Amino acid sequence: MRIRTAIPVILAILFALPVNGQSWRSRPFEIYAGIGPANYFGDIGGTPHEENWYGIRDLDIFRSRPGFIAGLRHIPGRFLAVNGSVALGWLSGDDKGGRNEARGYVFNTAFLEISGRGEFFPVRDVRLLRGVNRRGLVRNYGTFSFYLFGGAGAIIYRVMPNEALEARRERDNLEHGMVTMVLPAGAGVKLGISNTMDIGFELGGRYSLNDYLDGFTSPTATSNDIYYITTVKLVYRLSGLGL
Numbered sequence: 272m273r274i275r276t277a278i279p280v281i282l283a284i285l286f287a288l289p290v291n292g293q294s295w296r297s298r299p300f301e302i303y304a305g306i307g308p309a310n311y312f313g314d315i316g317g318t319p320h321e322e323n324w325y326g327i328r329d330l331d332i333f334r335s336r337p338g339f340i341a342g343l344r345h346i347p348g349r350f351l352a353v354n355g356s357v358a359l360g361w362l363s364g365d366d367k368g369g370r371n372e373a374r375g376y377v378f379n380t381a382f383l384e385i386s387g388r389g390e391f392f393p394v395r396d397v398r399l400l401r402g403v404n405r406r407g408l409v410r411n412y413g414t415f416s417f418y419l420f421g422g423a424g425a426i427i428y429r430v431m432p433n434e435a436l437e438a439r440r441e442r443d444n445l446e447h448g449m450v451t452m453v454l455p456a457g458a459g460v461k462l463g464i465s466n467t468m469d470i471g472f473e474l475g476g477r478y479s480l481n482d483y484l485d486g487f488t489s490p491t492a493t494s495n496d497i498y499y500i501t502t503v504k505l506v507y508r509l510s511g512l513g514l
Contacts, residue, residue, distance in 0.1 A: 386424025
């Protein structure tokens with residue numbers, strides 16, 4: 272490679288600094304929509320082994336159910352954002368193949384989640400080289416952002432148990448509401464594909480403030496139900512006057 276060709280490429284890589292450094296000022300709002308699997312961790316199902324690797328082995332991909340999310344993000348500063356979202360999805364669990372296979376409980380739960388959260392961007396809009404022309408000049412850039420989030424919300428849910436689980440619920444006279452609070456937390460990344468569009472990937476866990484998302488609580492339970500929503504998102508950046 273010629274020196275005059277290599278220099279622009281090397282400089283583009285070495286100076287991978289935020290592109291359009293004030294882009295969050297000119298476009299402080301984002302709307303997004305995403306889809307991905309929802310996974311449940313609770314009292315029904317799980318690994319047949321006592322050692323579950325901090326819950327990792329309790330993941331049953333065959334009980335994954337679809338989840339959908341849409342929301343609005345406001346960016347008041349370079350490293351911070353606030354976000355409101357609505358998620359719709361299903362959770363599912365089955366004792367088959369787990370430690371409690373003999374009892375045979377199966378459930379499906381439909382839910383609607385409304386939440387708000389704060390986001391911290393330790394990395395925002397870092398330039399990524401996307402290509403050069405025949406003269407070795409930079410043709411265009413993509414961007415990369417990484418964020419952490421935490422917040423609070425509410426979930427409205429409806430449990431659909433199988434016969435064995437329904438009989439246990441009637442026997443124990445289990446009564447619980449259909450609404451509870453959840454505490455979401457997780458991380459995500461965004462890849463900018465244009466000045467107004469991003470593609471995102473996010474993994475977010477939700478800790479429920481009750482133990483009845485599966486319609487059941489075990490006498491030996493040590494924590495409330497948890498579920499994860501993993502999503503691929505399409506993000507559109509809006510100008511301040513775009514709302």
